[in-house]
Every structure is written in structure tokens, then in C-alpha cells.
Amino acid sequence: MNSEFVYINEVGPxxxxxxxxxxxxTEDRLKLISLLIDANIPGIEVASFVNPKAVPAMEGAHExxxxxxxxxxxxxxxxxxxxxxFELAQAAGAKIIAVVPxxxxxxxxxxxxxxxxxxxxxxxxxxxxxxxxxxxxRAYVSVAWECPYEGxxxxxxxxxxxxxxxxxxxxxxxxxxxxxxxxxxxxxxxxQACVKEFNxxxxxxxxxxxxxxxxxxxxxxxxxxIRKFDSCIGGLGGCPFAPGAAGNLATEDLxxxxxxxxxxxxxxxxxxxxxxxxxxxxxxxxxxxxMSGWLTK
Amino acid sequence: MNSEFVYINEVGPxxxxxxxxxxxxTEDRLKLISLLIDANIPGIEVASFVNPKAVPAMEGAHExxxxxxxxxxxxxxxxxxxxxxFELAQAAGAKIIAVVPxxxxxxxxxxxxxxxxxxxxxxxxxxxxxxxxxxxxRAYVSVAWECPYEGxxxxxxxxxxxxxxxxxxxxxxxxxxxxxxxxxxxxxxxxQACVKEFNxxxxxxxxxxxxxxxxxxxxxxxxxxIRKFDSCIGGLGGCPFAPGAAGNLATEDLxxxxxxxxxxxxxxxxxxxxxxxxxxxxxxxxxxxxMSGWLTK
Numbered sequence: 001m002n003s004e005f006v007y008i009n010e011v012g013p014x015x016x017x018x019x020x021x022x023x024x025x026t027e028d029r030l031k032l033i034s035l036l037i038d039a040n041i042p043g044i045e046v047a048s049f050v051n052p053k054a055v056p057a058m059e060g061a062h063e064x065x066x067x068x069x070x071x072x073x074x075x076x077x078x079x080x081x082x083x084x085x086f087e088l089a090q091a092a093g094a095k096i097i098a099v100v101p102x103x104x105x106x107x108x109x110x111x112x113x114x115x116x117x118x119x120x121x122x123x124x125x126x127x128x129x130x131x132x133x134x135x136x137x138r139a140y141v142s143v144a145w146e147c148p149y150e151g152x153x154x155x156x157x158x159x160x161x162x163x164x165x166x167x168x169x170x171x172x173x174x175x176x177x178x179x180x181x182x183x184x185x186x187x188x189x190x191x192q193a194c195v196k197e198f199n200x201x202x203x204x205x206x207x208x209x210x211x212x213x214x215x216x217x218x219x220x221x222x223x224x225x226i227r228k229f230d231s232c233i234g235g236l237g238g239c240p241f242a243p244g245a246a247g248n249l250a251t252e253d254l255x256x257x258x259x260x261x262x263x264x265x266x267x268x269x270x271x272x273x274x275x276x277x278x279x280x281x282x283x284x285x286x287x288x289x290x291m292s293g294w295l296t297k
Numbered sequence: 298m299n300s301e302f303v304y305i306n307e308v309g310p311x312x313x314x315x316x317x318x319x320x321x322x323t324e325d326r327l328k329l330i331s332l333l334i335d336a337n338i339p340g341i342e343v344a345s346f347v348n349p350k351a352v353p354a355m356e357g358a359h360e361x362x363x364x365x366x367x368x369x370x371x372x373x374x375x376x377x378x379x380x381x382x383f384e385l386a387q388a389a390g391a392k393i394i395a396v397v398p399x400x401x402x403x404x405x406x407x408x409x410x411x412x413x414x415x416x417x418x419x420x421x422x423x424x425x426x427x428x429x430x431x432x433x434x435r436a437y438v439s440v441a442w443e444c445p446y447e448g449x450x451x452x453x454x455x456x457x458x459x460x461x462x463x464x465x466x467x468x469x470x471x472x473x474x475x476x477x478x479x480x481x482x483x484x485x486x487x488x489q490a491c492v493k494e495f496n497x498x499x500x501x502x503x504x505x506x507x508x509x510x511x512x513x514x515x516x517x518x519x520x521x522x523i524r525k526f527d528s529c530i531g532g533l534g535g536c537p538f539a540p541g542a543a544g545n546l547a548t549e550d551l552x553x554x555x556x557x558x559x560x561x562x563x564x565x566x567x568x569x570x571x572x573x574x575x576x577x578x579x580x581x582x583x584x585x586x587x588m589s590g591w592l593t594k
Contacts, residue, residue: 183554183558184513184516184519184554185557185559186557186558211550211553211554211557212512212547212550215509215512215513216512216513216515216516219481219516219517222481250509253509257480257481257509260482260483261483262482
């Protein structure tokens with residue numbers, strides 16, 4: 001396990017900021033994104049085309065896209081919760097879109113006010129439209145391990161959903177431990193089942209550090225051949241509609257572990273730590289994974 | 298990987314407290330130990346028979362042993378840095394003693410002011426004496442992955458030291474990542490090499506969470522068949538003579554992960570969280586692994 005490239009997709013500007021007490025304006029978010037690009041992050045989810053009444057922190061998604069220069073070093077993606085959001089994202093010129101169905105009935109109701117079946121139908125229609133427009137597509141399976149309302153999710157349920165999303169045109173499936181309830185054994189089992197059916201290169205892991213297991217879960221996924229992970233600068237995060245969802249896996253902790261293990265990440269760790277300071281300053285709260293406390297001593 | 302027993306050895310009263318700004322008297326330490334026994338922890342390292350001038354927080358080791366009732370549910374061990382410490386521990390009636398040689402020349406000089414050879418000779422003599430007195434014995438290999446002074450430690454060096462300690466009568470070898478510099482790949486490699494030469498049941502892991510990797514390292518060790526780990530309530534810790542050694546792996550985080558993975562630990566997690574509060578109160582500082590923040594919300 002070394003010298004291989006592991007792709008880090010930064011979701012701080014979206015997943016990280018959507019649930020903070022302090023709301024950052026588009027100018028601050030654009031500054032954050034430019035700092036992340038400068039730190040050589042391979043991918044960034046920069047915005048969500050959600051109704052700002054539902055998630056005020058995500059207002060101005062169009063301006064975010066407008067404000068970004070074309071970049072050759074970084075994949076810029078946006079979240080679209082429904083067809084309306086997709087149309088807005090497309091009109092704004094987004095090149096990579098992500099849909100976010102949840103694996104359970106109740107979580108879809110709470111998250112986007114639709115049934116599981118309707119959410120999947122809607123996600124598939126968005127993916128088909130996106131592919132017909134030559135856009136790149138990412139498809140989350142939210143609460144892939146455990147739902148705060150319905151408990152443990154069956155592996156077969158996740159596989160079924162992944163098959164549907166891939167058939168509709170998803171280029172990538174991201175299994176999301178939305179509430180930080182997965183453990184290395186359950187991560188090992190689910191990814192083991194997935195790599196039997198899908199190419200590991202289209203799979204990705206999204207972990208929250210609610211119970212300190214995010215890096216252990218990443219390691220479990222790595223042992224199954226997964227080489228792509230979401231994370232949030234400074235461990236920002238949480239989901240506004242998922243009780244118990246605390247901070248995401250911190251990008252600096254992820255990048256450091258991968259570097260220490262001998263993987264290539266291309267990320268500038270020192271610059272990441274400066275971005276943690278930038279976010280702490282803008283949000284008026286101390287932030288940071290364990291790495292930042294350690295390196296800044 | 299389930300239903301198997303994993304043994305947690307609590308080292309908070311020793312490794313956790315030896316380097317805190319606030320020094321707890323023997324009465325508070327005895328209270329802490331009784332709370333840990335009541336939470337059903339299988340093993341506790343309760344004291345260090347070190348010179349109190351070198352480590353003031355460990356003063357009163359004899360009183361700690363005197364103050365403890367015989368317990369059928371918990372293995373009570375003490376650290377002995379040298380033959381003098383061993384004699385004092387023996388006189389106090391200690392039943393399980395632990396020696397703590399480091400894997401490098403410089404770390405032994407800094408930690409106990411002896412060369413690597415002299416430390417190993419001394420440790421072996423202590424182990425032989427202890428076995429001749431029918432005591433149980435534990436032997437640490439400190440800085441088993443990386444030394445703050447000499448860098449990465451060779452696997453062959455650790456194996457050589459382990460062989461010597463076992464030949465002298467060690468019942469158990471604990472590989473210690475004293476400064477939290479190990480990563481899951483290096484933990485996997487070292488334990489893989491160890492289980493080729495030794496029975497996994499005599500091996501144990503001791504991890505610090507300096508760079509957030511402690512649970513990932515535990516998982517790597519679990520996959521190699523290791524079923525015994527040190528940890529510190531509340532993530533207390535650090536070594537007074539090892540720069541960069543921050544908090545130990547938090548016992549509550551370890552117990553939670555093992556429980557979630559389906560292992561048996563026998564530990565009462567709710568009581569652990571109350572002990573974190575007790576320690577925070579006594580030390581006048583917020584403590585706690587991720588679990589405590591999560592459960593007390």
C-alpha cells in the first residue's frame with residue numbers, strides 16, 4: 001500500500017458550512033475555495049443548489065459558480081437536491097453535479113421531503129439529463145450504514161440503490177456515513193460487498209468523525225481498494241436534517257494519514273492548516289482536526 | 298470479527314496523570330481507580346515506582362497499592378523503571394509489574410538515563426526476579442514505531458528486544474507508539490511481523506492519538522489478531538520525556554469502537570463517561586475523547 005494516488009474531495013464549502021451558526025457570504029466562500037484550490041486539493045464540492053429558505057448558508061450558489069475561474073487542477077462540483085436545483089446548476093454552468101438520495105424512507109422525507117422511491121426516480125432523471133448534457137455526475141448514498149430514524153441499513157439496500165444510480169448515469173458512487181455511525185467492521189463489510197459488484201475506482205467514502213472512527217473507517221475502506229474520500233477542512237460539518245451528525249472527517253487529518261501511509265495526495269498540508277485558521281477566524285470558533293493542534297504547537 | 302473478548306488495560310492513573318499540570322494526590326487517584334474498577338475495566342496500571350523527584354505526579358505509589366482492596370475483576374499493575382522501583386513495588390505488595398525499555402539508544406537515555414543495552418539488561422533482571430517471586434510481568438517496548446530523537450525504528454530491532462524480554466520472563470509484550478507517530482500501515486507491518494514469531498495472545502498495543510490515528514491503528518492491530526490494548530480515560534496523557542507525545546487513545550472511544558464492532562469488552566461505557574467528568578473536574582480542564590462530547594449532548 002504505497003505510492004498510489006488517493007483522491008481527496010473537499011466538501012467543506014458545502015457539507016462543512018451548511019449547518020454553521022455563522023453564515024459566510026459568497027465572497028468569503030469564494031475566498032475559501034480559492035485557498036483550497038491553491039492548496040492543490042483535487043476536488044471541491046463548492047455549493048448546493050438547494051432552496052435558500054431551507055438552507056440559508058447555501059444562498060448564492062450561482063454567484064459561487066460565476067466567481068470561480070476555470071481550473072485545470074481541481075474538479076469543481078455542486079450538489080443538486082432535485083430537478084429544480086439541477087436546472088439552476090446547469091444554467092449557472094456547473095460541470096460536475098452530485099445527487100444525494102438517502103438509503104431510507106424516513107431520511108429522504110426529512111432531507112428532501114420525498115419518498116425513497118420518488119427520490120431515486122428524481123435522482124435518476126437528473127443523472128440522465130446531466131449525462132445527455134455531457135456533465136460529470138456523482139451520486140451519494142446518504143446514511144449508507146445507519147439512519148438516525150430507521151437504524152442499521154441493509155447492505156442489499158445500498159447495492160440496489162447503487163445499481164439504479166449507475167444505470168441512470170452516475171460516474172461515481174459515494175457511500176456516506178452521514179451521522180458517523182459506521183465502524184471499521186461495517187465499513188469493511190459494505191465496501192467488500194460493493195467491490196464484488198462494482199469497479200473500486202468508481203467508489204468513494206464520506207465519513208463523519210462523530211465517534212472518532214472516521215480515520216479507522218478510511219483505513220478499512222483503503223484495505224478494500226477504495227482510493228477516493230470526501231473530507232472537510234477543519235472537520236467542519238454536520239447535516240441540518242440528521243440529528244447526531246457532528247463534524248466531518250478533517251481534511252488535514254485525512255491528508256496527513258494518507259501521506260504517512262505512503263500514498264500520494266498532491267495536497268499541501270501546511271496550506272491546509274492555514275485554511276483551518278482562515279475558517280476559524282471567519283466562523284469565530286476554534287476548529288481543526290487533531291493535526292492542526294499538533295503541528296501548530 | 299465478533300463476539301470475541303478484547304481486553305482493555307486502563308493506563309490513565311499512570312500514563313494519563315504523570316504529565317498533567319495539576320497533580321492529583323493519592324486520595325483522588327485511589328478514587329479514580331475505584332471508579333474504574335466499578336466500570337468493570339479488566340486491567341489498570343495504577344502507579345509508577347519512579348523517583349518522585351523525576352515525576353512528582355507519581356508520588357505515593359506505595360500508598361496507592363496499600364489503599365486498594367483485593368479485586369477479583371481487575372488486574373492491577375504498576376510500572377517499575379529500574380531495579381530500585383521493582384524492589385519498592387515488591388515491598389508494597391504489587392502482583393503485576395511492568396518494565397518499560399525503549400527501542401532506541403537516545404530514548405532510553407532521556408527516559409531512564411541508561412543506555413539501550415543497560416536498560417534491556419536491567420529490564421531482563423527485573424523480569425527474572427519477578428518471575429522467581431511468582432509475579433505477573435508486562436514488558437513495554439516504548440517508541441516501537443518511531444522515536445522523537447532517532448526517527449523510524451526498524452522492525453527487526455523491536456523483534457530482537459521482544460525476544461530478549463520474553464526469554465527473561467515477560468508474560469506480555471506491549472508495543473507502544475509513545476509519540477503517536479504510527480499509522481495503520483506501519484502498525485499492520487509491525488504486528489504482522491510479530492504474530493509470525495509470537496502468539497498474538499501475548500501481544501498488546503498502546504497508541505497515542507496525537508495525529509487522530511489511534512483508533513485506525515487499533516483497527517490495523519485487530520486485523521492482525523491483537524486483542525489487548527492500553528488506553529487512558531478521557532484521552533489523558535503524554536510522556537514527560539518524549540516531546541510530541543500528546544493524549545493517549547481515550548478509553549471511552551476505544552470501548553465504543555470495540556462494542557460497535559461486535560467485540561465483548563465487559564466495560565460499562567456510561568460509567569466511563571462519568572469518570573471523564575470526574576477527571577475533568579479534578580484536573581480543572583475539559584477532557585474526553587470524541588465519545589463523551591457525543592453522548593453528553
